[in-house]
């Protein structure tokens with residue numbers, strides 16, 4: 581068993597789908613009480629590792645524990661201690677929010693009285709309020725996410741897995757989810773493992789970030805540590821003409837620590853941005869075969885870290901995700917003014933057993949969530965949930 585301070589441990593975890601290594605030897609450790617951000621572009625392997633850690637997929641190789649229990653050999657123990665909100669909330673549009681929460685509590689073997697108390701606490705915690713008595717079909721995208729988060733919390737888990745909890749939400753709904761995740765972590769000490777493709781989300785929420793690309797963990801550390809590896813400041817030059825010659829000229833400058841060329845853009849790491857601008861401009865003026873279109877100075881972001889370890893921008897994989905400013909594509913904005921016409925209609929959650937998620941991929945056919953039949957001894961309600969802020 582892992583040390584009690586280690587909430588999640590993965591050792592050389594691998595998952596193959598035919599020839600594809602979706603997760604390729606990932607080792608990581610998350611300490612109890614941490615928010616760990618698992619950051620990577622589409623298809624990097626985030627959901628696959630999450631599903632392995634939640635016991636919804638078996639690893640092809642390697643070993644993982646959650647709350648000290650082995651995900652492959654002790655899945656029931658893991659499920660009692662882990663809460664999961666996957667990308668596609670599997671909600672039944674015909675039920676009300678409180679009916680689903682009550683059902684979930686009973687699946688976990690909580691008594692009717694405990695379930696009711698729990699539902700009351702969760703109602704204020706995830707800010708659904710009076711909507712709980714309405715049919716889920718009338719909820720906006722953001723409300724559905726919050727209900728799914730509440731469902732993951734019914735049994736008071738030690739570790740909460742959130743797979744891209746804010747993808748598709750507008751900035752206001754995203755901020756609400758962040759606030760709830762922070763409260764769960766700070767007030768209940770809950771460990772949170774959160775996958776995201778949003779740089780800002782990892783930067784804002786996570787104590788530590790693991791960056792995954794093509795199934796491999798390519799960098800890990802606190803957001804500040806990771807950004808420090810890039811240098812203090814970043815200068816970005818966009819050019820036309822012979823970008824390579826311009827890059828070489830800039831490389832020869834002593835004050836430039838690193839040069840990355842990506843299409844027409846040259847990204848420079850420098851320790852003192854303001855005093856580097858003039859020498860950079862002078863060096864560029866001496867390369868007549870390249871013309872400067874734009875030159876800007878900014879602090880490093882996690883995207884710069886991703887660029888330096890993979891040679892690509894994290895946002896390259898999704899043109900609609902505009903880096904730190906979050907999703908921009910209108911179809912990804914699920915939260916609407918009207919609560920009458922939800923834009924996303926995930927398949928309904930069948931009453932028994934609850935499926936591990938609505939996505940047909942990345943599931944083992946035997947996997948069900950929560951444990952069914954209910955656990956012989958219900959988990960104790962544990963620490964009371966905090967009430968929502970006034």
Ligand SMILES: Nc1ncnc2c1ncn2[C@@H]1O[C@H](COP(=O)(O)OP(=O)(O)OP(=O)(O)O)[C@@H](O)[C@H]1O
Nearest residue numbers: 597602621622623624625626627628629941942943
């Ligand atoms: N059941 C499956 N069968 C075959 N390939 C799969 C399956 N599940 C995932 N994959 C593939 O594994 C790779 C990793 O997928 P995964 O869903 O883990 O990525 P991700 O980082 O979560 O991306 P996204 O943000 O798009 O969900 C992808 O190439 C995906 O197509």
